[in-house]
Amino acid sequence: KMKSAASPLRDMLKQLHAEFKDNHDGTVASYIPELAKANPDWFGISLVSIDGQAVDVGDSNQQFTIQSVSKAFMFGMAIEDHGRDHVLSKIGVQPIGEAFNSITLDEATNRPFNPMINAGAIAAADLIHGKDFPERVARMLKMFSTYCGRQVYVDNTVYHSEKKTGHRNRAIANLMLNFGMISEQLDDTLDLYFQQCSILVTSHDLAMMGATLANGGVNPVTGERAISAEYVKDVLAVMHTCGMYDYAGEWAFRVGIPAKSGVGGGIVSVVPGEVGIGTFSPRLDAKGNSVRGIQFYKALAEKYGLHAFEAK
Numbered sequence: 001k002m003k004s005a006a007s008p009l010r011d012m013l014k015q016l017h018a019e020f021k022d023n024h025d026g027t028v029a030s031y032i033p034e035l036a037k038a039n040p041d042w043f044g045i046s047l048v049s050i051d052g053q054a055v056d057v058g059d060s061n062q063q064f065t066i067q068s069v070s071k072a073f074m075f076g077m078a079i080e081d082h083g084r085d086h087v088l089s090k091i092g093v094q095p096i097g098e099a100f101n102s103i104t105l106d107e108a109t110n111r112p113f114n115p116m117i118n119a120g121a122i123a124a125a126d127l128i129h130g131k132d133f134p135e136r137v138a139r140m141l142k143m144f145s146t147y148c149g150r151q152v153y154v155d156n157t158v159y160h161s162e163k164k165t166g167h168r169n170r171a172i173a174n175l176m177l178n179f180g181m182i183s184e185q186l187d188d189t190l191d192l193y194f195q196q197c198s199i200l201v202t203s204h205d206l207a208m209m210g211a212t213l214a215n216g217g218v219n220p221v222t223g224e225r226a227i228s229a230e231y232v233k234d235v236l237a238v239m240h241t242c243g244m245y246d247y248a249g250e251w252a253f254r255v256g257i258p259a260k261s262g263v264g265g266g267i268v269s270v271v272p273g274e275v276g277i278g279t280f281s282p283r284l285d286a287k288g289n290s291v292r293g294i295q296f297y298k299a300l301a302e303k304y305g306l307h308a309f310e311a312k
């Protein structure tokens with residue numbers, strides 16, 4: 001089982017948790033009833049190092065849906081299934097200053113701008129191999145389970161709500177089909193996308209996923225490989241440039257480590273060669289990022305000099 005990490009770090013995380021606990025800014029996502037039901041006060045912070053030590057503070061056992069955090073990991077899987085060049089012919093890696101559910105494609109190539117917005121994530125889901133739909137779902141779940149070091153599941157109620165209300169995502173998929181950017185298995189691909197968004201995780205799971213990327217693709221606790229080492233940098237690069245929606249540029253400036261957020265309230269981040277960090281706090285800002293998550297990371301980056309380009 002997992003060792004418990006040194007207490008100075010735990011004390012520091014506890015202190016930051018206490019400091020930001022009473023920030024009630026932002027609103028819980030409400031586009032489906034299941035997300036609106038989240039307790040806005042939930043606040044979990046987790047950290048897992050590449051030698052498998054964990055620190056968990058606050059509501060780190062509370063499950064929530066992974067939502068857009070899944071996009072980074074599915075992009076990695078699409079590259080494993082098809083190679084870099086083919087994936088890049090279907091999905092760009094260019095940040096855009098538009099919302100995550102933007103219906104814009106790159107006019108010159110008809111590609112979605114990047115895999116961290118819905119359009120690019122649906123295009124990535126289209127690329128996930130499998131002889132039939134159940135096999136594609138099974139491979140997707142196995143991949144996430146390997147990152148987490150435990151079997152993860154889809155919240156079926158959330159999945160059905162996502163599917164029922166996902167008209168805008170369906171429009172995006174149809175637009176991409178029109179341009180020949182995704183295949184005709186569009187209904188299956190949207191279902192796969194809705195399912196990946198509906199996987200239940202905790203802040204501890206997110207930290208473990210981040211630690212797996214920090215550790216060159218191998219889960220530091222189970223020793224199982226989740227992604228080949230050569231593609232880890234591809235995932236981290238798009239997280240760094242596009243992971244926080246239209247806040248990505250400011251995040252890179254202020255925090256400076258690759259990260260990915262989701263409207264469930266989760267943020268995963270990676271300090272390569274060191275740690276993975278996961279936060280969960282469901283109140284979101286106008287861009288769909290967790291308010292206390294961002295606040296925590298800004299403070300942590302300042303205290304620890306986490307920024308990738310910090311002068312050493």
Ligand code: GLN
Nearest residue numbers: 067068100197262263264
């Ligand atoms: N299921 C959501 C959607 O497709 C996920 C979006 C998100 O987390 N930003 O709109």
